[in-house]
Amino acid sequence: MAIINYANKEVQFKVVYYGPALCGKTTNLAYIHAQVNEANKGELVSLATAADRTLFFDFLPLNAVVIKGFKTKFQLYTVPGQVMYNATRQLVLRSVDGIVFVADSQWEKMEENIESFANLQENIARQGQNIDTIPYVLQYNKRDMPNPAPVHYLEFILNNRRVRVPSFAGVATSGQGVFQTLNAISRLLLQKFAWENEQAVAKHQRSGPSAFTSLSGIAAATIRR
Amino acid sequence: MHTTPIMTIHAVNQLIEALEDYLDKSEANFSMVLDRGGSILCQHGTIPKNSDPVIVAALAAGSFAATKELAHRIGENEFSALHQEGKTSQIFTCGVDDDTVLVTVFGPQTTLGLVRFYSARTVKQILEVIQESRSSDEVVPLFTQQDVNAAKAIFSR
Numbered sequence: 381m382a383i384i385n386y387a388n389k390e391v392q393f394k395v396v397y398y399g400p401a402l403c404g405k406t407t408n409l410a411y412i413h414a415q416v417n418e419a420n421k422g423e424l425v426s427l428a429t430a431a432d433r434t435l436f437f438d439f440l441p442l443n444a445v446v447i448k449g450f451k452t453k454f455q456l457y458t459v460p461g462q463v464m465y466n467a468t469r470q471l472v473l474r475s476v477d478g479i480v481f482v483a484d485s486q487w488e489k490m491e492e493n494i495e496s497f498a499n500l501q502e503n504i505a506r507q508g509q510n511i512d513t514i515p516y517v518l519q520y521n522k523r524d525m526p527n528p529a530p531v532h533y534l535e536f537i538l539n540n541r542r543v544r545v546p547s548f549a550g551v552a553t554s555g556q557g558v559f560q561t562l563n564a565i566s567r568l569l570l571q572k573f574a575w576e577n578e579q580a581v582a583k584h585q586r587s588g589p590s591a592f593t594s595l596s597g598i599a600a601a602t603i604r605r
Numbered sequence: 606m607h608t609t610p611i612m613t614i615h616a617v618n619q620l621i622e623a624l625e626d627y628l629d630k631s632e633a634n635f636s637m638v639l640d641r642g643g644s645i646l647c648q649h650g651t652i653p654k655n656s657d658p659v660i661v662a663a664l665a666a667g668s669f670a671a672t673k674e675l676a677h678r679i680g681e682n683e684f685s686a687l688h689q690e691g692k693t694s695q696i697f698t699c700g701v702d703d704d705t706v707l708v709t710v711f712g713p714q715t716t717l718g719l720v721r722f723y724s725a726r727t728v729k730q731i732l733e734v735i736q737e738s739r740s741s742d743e744v745v746p747l748f749t750q751q752d753v754n755a756a757k758a759i760f761s762r
Contacts, residue, residue, distance in 0.1 A: 387617035448748040471670040475642025
């Protein structure tokens with residue numbers, strides 16, 4: 381769940397990049413880190429093996445747009461894609477707000493894509509949540525490989541739930557589709573958060589003025605330093 | 606009721622007070638209260654130079670979560686605390702509740718025993734604040750969907 385800090389006027393979201401091994405999750409974060417300006421990013425931390433395979437997670441904190449005086453922040457994580465690290469993937473998914481599922485477009489990776497998505501659903505369910513209630517987007521990466529499956533086929537096998545989610549073709553090594561994907565999941569999260577806040581405010585207004593707190597009332601208290 | 610505490614100014618002030626007292630008595634350098642996902646709810650003290658508390662928080666939360674899972678795998682209910690010792694600095698991490706963690710960074714001027722002793726009381730104080738925040742029905746209008754739509758770029762490049 382998004383963290384709201386009225387004291388610092390910040391709203392923080394956690395986004396996890398998920399997908400099979402070697403699909404491009406870490407490459408996505410590396411490209412984002414290289415492109416975002418210095419003032420709006422932290423260090424990209426990678427807990428990886430000597431062979432550059434993600435062992436625990438990659439982590440990249442980003443400062444995003446300020447809306448009505450509230451700074452929005454996104455913490456991007458990746459999970460290790462190798463099958464044996466499922467316990468670790470469950471830990472990284474704790475308190476997730478949004479997911480980017482990165483699929484490998486190569487024909488020979490289809491089974492892994494499907495297994496990884498099923499694994500995501502299982503791990504989300506373990507936390508008592510449902511994939512259909514968590515904002516997520518799909519990225520069909522590695523479109524530049526010699527043998528990519530057509531996008532409509534990837535849509536057929538991965539974007540076939542009752543509600544179809546935004547999907548993007550990508551070549552993470554060159555950056556194609558990377559920011560489109562990130563912007564999409566970020567907007568989804570901000571929209572969902574704004575909608576929930578509007579609903580809560582409307583409900584409290586119906587309850588009467590005593591149940592409603594104004595921002596000025598909270599701001600009147602000063603923060604101890 | 607919110608499952609994640611909403612950090613009002615009052616809640617943050619209470620936490621800062623608790624952490625200030627804790628650092629004063631235990632002589633530790635820096636402490637922070639995190640949620641299980643690695644986000645900082647409150648921090649106080651002097652962190653080592655060139656350290657980014659956001660990254661320390663993410664790593665500490667991940668480390669503690671892995672420790673908890675490890676405990677389950679060997680038949681323990683949980684490891685309630687984790688201690689990491691370096692040449693000049695140490696980190697003590699303990700659970701406040703299932704969703705909250707207290708991380709303390711300290712140096713040679715104090716001892717693990719003193720930090721552990723005072724952390725027990727501080728954990729109770731933090732838990733009270735967190736539970737009150739979670740049970741709060743306080744709602745403040747932040748921004749609307751229209752405001753989000755009006756934002757041109759989410760990230761600056």
